[in-house]
Amino acid sequence: MRIAAVAEAEGGGRLRELAEEGPRSRGAVWRVGDLAGAVADHEHRGEHGPQAEPRRWIFADTAEIYPALLDRGVRIARCHDTTLVEALLMAHAGRFGEPHALGAAWARLHGRDVPADPAPASGEGAEPQPALFEPDRSTLPPDADPLDALAEVYADQQHRIAALPHPGRFALLAAVESAGALAAAEMAQAGVPWRADVHDAVLTEHLGPRPPAGTRPPVLADLAEQISAAFGRSVNPDSPAQLLRAFEAVGHPVPSTRSWVLQRVDHPGVPLLLRYKELARLHSAHGWAWLDTWVSRGRFRPDYVVGGVVSGRWATRGGGALQIPKAVRRAVVADPDWTLVCADAGQLEPRILAAVSGDSGLAAAAGSDDLYARLAGSFGGDRGRAKIALLAAMYGQTSGDAAALLPRMRRHYPRAVGYVDAAARAGEEGRLVRSWLGRTCPPPAWSPDPADDGGDRSERAARDRGRFTRNFVIQATAAEWALVLMAAVRRGLAGLDTSRGSARMVFFQHDELVLHVPRALAGDVTAILRGAADEAAALMFGGTPVRFPLDIAVVDRYADA
DNA sequence: AATGTTAGCCAC
DNA sequence: AAACGTGGCTAACATT
Numbered sequence: 005m006r007i008a009a010v011a012e013a014e015g016g017g018r019l020r021e022l023a024e025e026g027p028r029s030r031g032a033v034w035r036v037g038d039l040a041g042a043v044a045d046h047e048h049r050g051e052h053g054p055q056a057e058p059r060r061w062i063f064a065d066t067a068e069i070y071p072a073l074l075d076r077g078v079r080i081a082r083c084h085d086t087t088l089v090e091a092l093l094m095a096h097a098g099r100f101g102e103p104h105a106l107g108a109a110w111a112r113l114h115g116r117d118v119p120a121d122p123a124p125a126s127g128e129g130a131e132p133q134p135a136l137f138e139p140d141r142s143t144l145p146p147d148a149d150p151l152d153a154l155a156e157v158y159a160d161q162q163h164r165i166a167a168l169p170h171p172g173r174f175a176l177l178a179a180v181e182s183a184g185a186l187a188a189a190e191m192a193q194a195g196v197p198w199r200a201d202v203h204d205a206v207l208t209e210h211l212g213p214r215p216p217a218g219t220r221p222p223v224l225a226d227l228a229e230q231i232s233a234a235f236g237r238s239v240n241p242d243s244p245a246q247l248l249r250a251f252e253a254v255g256h257p258v259p260s261t262r263s264w265v266l267q268r269v270d271h272p273g274v275p276l277l278l279r280y281k282e283l284a285r286l287h288s289a290h291g292w293a294w295l296d297t298w299v300s301r302g303r304f305r306p307d308y309v310v311g312g313v314v315s316g317r318w319a320t321r322g323g324g325a326l327q328i329p330k331a332v333r334r335a336v337v338a339d340p341d342w343t344l345v346c347a348d349a350g351q352l353e354p355r356i357l358a359a360v361s362g363d364s365g366l367a368a369a370a371g372s373d374d375l376y377a378r379l380a381g382s383f384g385g386d387r388g389r390a391k392i393a394l395l396a397a398m399y400g401q402t403s404g405d406a407a408a409l410l411p412r413m414r415r416h417y418p419r420a421v422g423y424v425d426a427a428a429r430a431g432e433e434g435r436l437v438r439s440w441l442g443r444t445c446p447p448p449a450w451s452p453d454p455a456d457d458g459g460d461r462s463e464r465a466a467r468d469r470g471r472f473t474r475n476f477v478i479q480a481t482a483a484e485w486a487l488v489l490m491a492a493v494r495r496g497l498a499g500l501d502t503s504r505g506s507a508r509m510v511f512f513q514h515d516e517l518v519l520h521v522p523r524a525l526a527g528d529v530t531a532i533l534r535g536a537a538d539e540a541a542a543l544m545f546g547g548t549p550v551r552f553p554l555d556i557a558v559v560d561r562y563a564d565a
Numbered sequence: 566a567a568t569g570t571t572a573g574c575c576a577c
Numbered sequence: 578a579a580a581c582g583t584g585g586c587t588a589a590c591a592t593t
Contacts, residue, residue, distance in 0.1 A: 240589085242587095242588055242589070243588085243589060243590085244571085244572055244573070244588095244589080244590095245572095245589080245590080246589095260572080260573085261572080261573080262572085262573065262574085262579085263573085263574080264578080264579055265579090281573085281574080282574090284587095284588095285573085285574060285575070285587090288586085288587055288588070289574085289575070289585090289586060289587065290575090312584085313583060313584060314583075314584095315582085315583060315584095317577080317583065317584075319583095319584065319585075320584095320585075321585095322585090322586090323585095323586095324575080324576085324585055324586055325576095325585090326575090326576055326577070326584075326585070327574085327575040327576040327577090327584085327585060327586075328575085328576075329574095329575060329576080330575095330576095352577095353577095392578090395581080395582095396581075398581090398582080399581040399582050400581060400582075401580085401581045401582095402580075402581085403578095403579090403580055403581090404578060404579075404580085404581095405578070406578090406581085471581070471582065472582070472583090474582080475581080475582040475583075476582085476583090478582090479577095479582065479583060483583095513576075513577065514576085514577045514583090515577070516577080
């Protein structure tokens, strides 16, 4: 059963049941004063009856409507997010990036002027969500009824999906993208358990006591002084331009001040500078100011942007959740009597390549826990060289050791290399490429013009585009595998006994999932994860011999995973 | 003063 | 080892 839902003023809303025989047929419409309560009622109605199939809620924008439901303690199992699906469908049609909010989709259906999407709500910092639903940010014109428009756009999307070359795959993509939006809101609500006192201790240990705002902590101030002394002049180590001049002046000209460049320079200032760069990064990106802004009441709440990356990976808005340095992960500590279950899909991208390309040799290697070790035989027994060769094939590396290894890679794993080579060729020729489930890359910024070819700039642009599309088919498929995994984990968690507390997903990072779990449930959650990984592989690739092993660690501190 | 760009480093 | 993909974020610096 499918139910479209829209929020209205003061916590109310309207619901419409979409009849099974055809999404265009009109079902009953309810106006409710308490949308969260009504959703909860319908979510659980008939849960154990003969039709145990859970509802699928149709939302225009899950990120807008679901946080307020969660604040009322209402969780739902499945949804279809028309905004996210519209973006996927438009990209598939070669119209990546066009407006995809409900108002835009409705306007396209009716031949109206297409409104720009609303600016995303900025949830800057760790402030709690408002208690009621967001004010109406719809781009629908006043003469369009939001609930009618939602049902209509949903029906249209169903038809467009059915007309695609692989409707089943795309339907799975639409489902897991939408499930991702539910998971993102749930993770934002749960928050990552974060010990501010431990974080502060890490900072103090590396930087000295917290300085007044806007001034360098003692360790950095001291290093800056020593650096100036080493160069015999006043240098701001935060200024690449000043550093370039300082190295020039002491007879060590450098092309840049990147760490790996400086490492090869023999000058007493270098070790000080490398230390300074490392600590300055800690201080500026994840120091006390970050702690004040992003951690409150023992939780870090990243603002995830589902589908925020062209490849379908998630992005985050503020807080840098996807770049938490290893050193700071010591502050991620489970609550007393709880534990963290950390799951990491090992060697995900090469396994994806094995599955999508159908290369039998690579698939055989991907049937083991260490794919690279199985490849070593093709590279004189050298696992390291095998890894470099495979990564080079997927990333389009053309220089260094990797280039020399590619011919051998091509000889031993022809279909795998052929798959990414074909994607690269498509990119160089200005064509689009798609992930396994149908996520489509943006069109090129340039138009390939054979008459005006040969310029260095266009050749270079074509090569860059080829590397992008080469990687896209792999990275985007890996991202959707992770989404399928996450959706399966959500379903598993929903079936757990909650009498001892509820296990929650709290952090997601590309190919890694962290759950905060009552200690007594750690075993159940581990089993759910293992089952979800098998389910993701089966749903996406059927009977592939490729395995997708999860490294699972049950730990008190994330840094120990 | 506000806004945009660059260099650099963090994550996967 | 450092011309290999996707990003976010900050301070310095440039522009309006």
